[in-house]
Amino acid sequence: MINKLIKKVNRLQDWIDAGIQRMEERTSPKRKVFILLSLLVIFGSISIYMTISSVYNLGKNRGRQIEIEHIHRLELEQRSTRDSITNKNNMRYEYGKRGQ
Structure with a gap:
């Protein structure tokens, strides 16, 4: 299914x-130039317009300041003592023996 779609897209591109x-x-070569x-002038004008309008809009809201909220502490749920991370069964893996 996807291969057929890819082939159709490739044929359309070709x-x-x-x-x-x-x-x-x-x-003609003159028309190409x-x-x-003309495309250079059009896209250059759009680029200049976007740059100038963004710089203008930067200073527009000069009186408004950014409001900053403090980060609140995340409350984690308490799990049982049999959690895999905090499991303290007194295992000594370095000797290959359990709880001695």
């Missing part, structure tokens, strides 16, 4: 790539 290559082959420069 079809789109072939279409873009055909369009690129038909355009024009398209490249």
Whole structure:
């Protein structure tokens, strides 16, 4: 099932790539330069706009301060004394013998 989906996606990618290559082959070099420069101007303008608007919005809330809450102690549940971590059965593993 997934293999079929991957094959369909790969075929779609190949079809789109072939279409873009055909369009690129038909355009003249002057038109390619024009398209490249126009895309550069469009995306550069968007980048500059986003940078300026974020810097402007940083200083907008100057009077408001960040509210900090203290971290409260986490209450853990008490387990029985037979817990695997706190089990003290006087075992001496270094000698291979139990409780002597």
